[in-house]
Amino acid sequence: MHIENRTFDEIRVGDTAELKRLVTVDDLLVFANVSGNHNPLHIFNADGDGDGQNEAIAPGLFVGALISAVLGNILPGAGTRYHAQSFRFHARAHAGDELISRVTVTGKAEAGQILTLSTEVRRIADDALILSGEAEVEAPRARIALDSANLPGLIVQRHRHFEKLLEQAAPLPALVTAVISPEEPKSLGGALLAQDHTLISPVLIGARAKIEAAAQEIGRDLSGIEILDEPDHAAAAVRGVAMVREGKAGALMKGHLHTDVLLRATLDKDAGLRAGRRFTHVFVMDVPGLAHPLLVTDAAINISPDLKTKVDIVQNAIDLALSLGIAEPKVGVLSAVETVNPDLPSSIDAALLSKMAERGQITGGLVDGPLAMDNAVDIAAARTKGILSPVAGRAEVLVVPDIDAGNMLAKQLTFISHAEAAGLVLGARVPIILNSRADDDMSRLASCAVAALHHARTSA
Numbered sequence: 001m002h003i004e005n006r007t008f009d010e011i012r013v014g015d016t017a018e019l020k021r022l023v024t025v026d027d028l029l030v031f032a033n034v035s036g037n038h039n040p041l042h043i044f045n046a047d048g049d050g051d052g053q054n055e056a057i058a059p060g061l062f063v064g065a066l067i068s069a070v071l072g073n074i075l076p077g078a079g080t081r082y083h084a085q086s087f088r089f090h091a092r093a094h095a096g097d098e099l100i101s102r103v104t105v106t107g108k109a110e111a112g113q114i115l116t117l118s119t120e121v122r123r124i125a126d127d128a129l130i131l132s133g134e135a136e137v138e139a140p141r142a143r144i145a146l147d148s149a150n151l152p153g154l155i156v157q158r159h160r161h162f163e164k165l166l167e168q169a170a171p172l173p174a175l176v177t178a179v180i181s182p183e184e185p186k187s188l189g190g191a192l193l194a195q196d197h198t199l200i201s202p203v204l205i206g207a208r209a210k211i212e213a214a215a216q217e218i219g220r221d222l223s224g225i226e227i228l229d230e231p232d233h234a235a236a237a238v239r240g241v242a243m244v245r246e247g248k249a250g251a252l253m254k255g256h257l258h259t260d261v262l263l264r265a266t267l268d269k270d271a272g273l274r275a276g277r278r279f280t281h282v283f284v285m286d287v288p289g290l291a292h293p294l295l296v297t298d299a300a301i302n303i304s305p306d307l308k309t310k311v312d313i314v315q316n317a318i319d320l321a322l323s324l325g326i327a328e329p330k331v332g333v334l335s336a337v338e339t340v341n342p343d344l345p346s347s348i349d350a351a352l353l354s355k356m357a358e359r360g361q362i363t364g365g366l367v368d369g370p371l372a373m374d375n376a377v378d379i380a381a382a383r384t385k386g387i388l389s390p391v392a393g394r395a396e397v398l399v400v401p402d403i404d405a406g407n408m409l410a411k412q413l414t415f416i417s418h419a420e421a422a423g424l425v426l427g428a429r430v431p432i433i434l435n436s437r438a439d440d441d442m443s444r445l446a447s448c449a450v451a452a453l454h455h456a457r458t459s460a
Contacts, residue, residue, distance in 0.1 A: 031059055118134055328366060
């Protein structure tokens, strides 16, 4: 934004200036954090007055700050010093409202170069007066022009993509899910939380005594929930797989047991859940500041996948992206470089996968590679490298060369970029919800929502 002020001598009574601003949920969250005002009336997902509705009312001083934006940016502009300000509130603004803030010079005092200005904020949709008042400011003495484009930006750590997934899954019938060995508070609590949101209808398979002790520890009542008493983890996994094969469950969910114990039962050649493709893992990640969910695969199952396995990794990820509502998933196959290098196997595999998608051997999405991480997700980086592709800079799915790269990428996004991650195993007859012991409530809920959405699309 280019800022150029007006000095006291240049300003005349009657001069006016205005700015428009769309009030967003994130604006209100930033204001709550900066001001320390955590009144739930101003928080988008909280009911602040007990009427059963989430208000998301813009705080009065947030609206007032829109006046200071006009004063500091336009009239008088850079170098303006506040002396006084009065406000009277006539109506309330909410997240989603577009407002116009306006100031008009009503007086000048040579002593101290003081301006008085009438101030108001209106809602554009209906011209409703939200705020009126009067400002007294000291106008700048010297001309100042600057570009504020280099002002550091803010990224709100709100996981909007997961919230949207929960909204998408809400109308679906609860997915009957065999929860294997939920014998400690986090794994049991995650399943019960997903039940509270009607995402799943859990059947708990494990040591009854441990499950009940975990429920008591978190203060939950297990009345009405089916519990199959099976203390042995391997046997519990087998019973869960059998439920799926018998049509009694539409998903599996990992509880407090080792992943390989659960997967061993699902991969059994005779009694497992094989469906023709390799089992592959996908992280669906909600990265703050990114405009779309980001799928990362495979970071948990296939250690050093060959080309044939990577075909299934890509196809499974595309299918899941379609289930999440991404109309034409854009898949970036990662390597250290964006050109084919015969000495770098990942670049060769990436090029082959891209060509296979062109020839219809991989369907449902756009696949391009090799792409380095920067030019897969950043359009400016892709343009700098001269890469012309509908995927470069816009990738919604990232396919990594091996499990090391995938695990590092997912954990960097989680612990450095503050992303949330939902985990799912694909390629089986039903989705397998794979949560980490470190996952928080939102990650567990999102994993169940992703499973429900994928089951709904693939079983239709």
